[in-house]
Amino acid sequence: MILEIKEISRHFGGLAALSGVSFALEPGEILGLIGPNGAGKTTLFNVITGFLPPTYGSIIFHGEDITGLRPDQVARKGLVRTFQSTNLFQHKTVLENLIIAYHLQVQSGFWGLLVNSARAKADEEAARKGSLEILEYMSLTDLKDEMAHNLPHGHQRALGVAIALSARPKLMLLDEPLTGMNPEESRRFIELIRGLRGRGISLMVVEHDMKAIMGLSHRIVVLNYGRKIAEGTPQEVQSNQQVIEAYLGSETGT
Ligand SMILES: Nc1ncnc2c1ncn2[C@@H]1O[C@H](COP(=O)(O)OP(=O)(O)O)[C@@H](O)[C@H]1O
Ligand SMILES: [Mg+2]
Incomplete structure (x- = not known):
């Protein structure tokens, strides 16, 4: 396993943005992380990359416990997130x-x-x-x-x-990379992500474009209200009753 997320919880005051989330990523895998708005996806990325400490739980990267390291220390180990244009x-x-x-x-x-x-x-x-x-x-x-x-x-x-x-990097996290792109830009960007994987980089992608994330990911993890409600192949996840209900119950349907 390149990344193991173990029982991660993150609270903001009384709000549990993440509760006991566990899953793992294999080397060379593209893992999709989905869930309605506010499900905790960005918070999880922040916890994994050291921008936020977890309230409970641990992050293991290449067998090493990296919980509590600073973002630059995490990046030097080969685990990075992409930067938004505001960081340029x-x-x-x-x-x-x-x-x-x-x-x-x-x-x-x-x-x-x-x-x-x-x-x-x-x-x-x-x-x-x-x-x-x-x-x-x-x-x-x-x-x-x-x-x-x-x-x-x-x-x-x-x-x-x-x-x-x-x-x-050995593992790259992308948070909604296709937002604001036209179909041609999206198509090219998806090819680029696939190419990174071909160069030995594992990827974890949050994306609200369902067609894109289902086509791109080997496996999908679904969060809802900070909890993992499903994990499996794109097909398995799409036919999961709890996942369908989570999306039907959310107005925005990200
Ligand atoms: N820095 C913060 N302070 C307080 N609440 C936060 C903070 N960041 C996120 N939250 C809350 O945590 C929950 C999960 O947010 P987020 O991880 O951004 O969800 P997602 O990326 O899945 O849309 C939301 O209820 C959000 O309002
Ligand atoms: Mg988000």
Whole structure:
């Protein structure tokens, strides 16, 4: 197992956003996480990636307990979430964004800043080379000198994934990656996600586009009011009575 989520609970005051959620992810798997609005999906992503501590429970990544680590420590272990466009440096170019991310995520931290200038120069070249490779893979090479704020929505998302890739992740979490995309952008983005898996990256995806998530995922976990109500293949989950009721009972039907 690449990731084991064990009995995770997260309370906000009196609200139980997550209650005793357990499941696991196999290497190379694309796992879909679905559930009505407010089910706890984003909270679970925040807990897994260290942005929020759980109230109870533990997160095991590659057999190591990572509960309570900071987001940057979790990222260095190879577990990242994608960044929303609000996390981009809007007035920097696409390439500059990647180089900054490379330094923030890959560099050996504070002590790395104090080493001699020859080493710093080599780091700079490695950052540039690595960043260009990622941009090529994400089909963003032609846009490398464009300001982030000038990018169309779909390309901003692609840049968010590119930044996450600069941490050389083993597991990537995507929260509603298709929101705001037109059908063509969605189609391309789904292919891209499949391609990541082909490169040995496991994925966990929250997405309200049911057709997309059912087509993409090997397995689906369903949350409702902070509890896991179902887990199985897309087919199994779609015919699960509790899942059907959870969605019928929610106005928004995410
Ligand atoms: N930082 C927070 N403080 C208080 N309540 C929160 C916070 N984050 C999420 N919640 C609440 O936790 C529940 C789950 O939210 P969330 O994880 O965003 O759901 P989802 O992503 O499935 O729509 C909701 O009731 C939400 O209002
Ligand atoms: Mg959410």
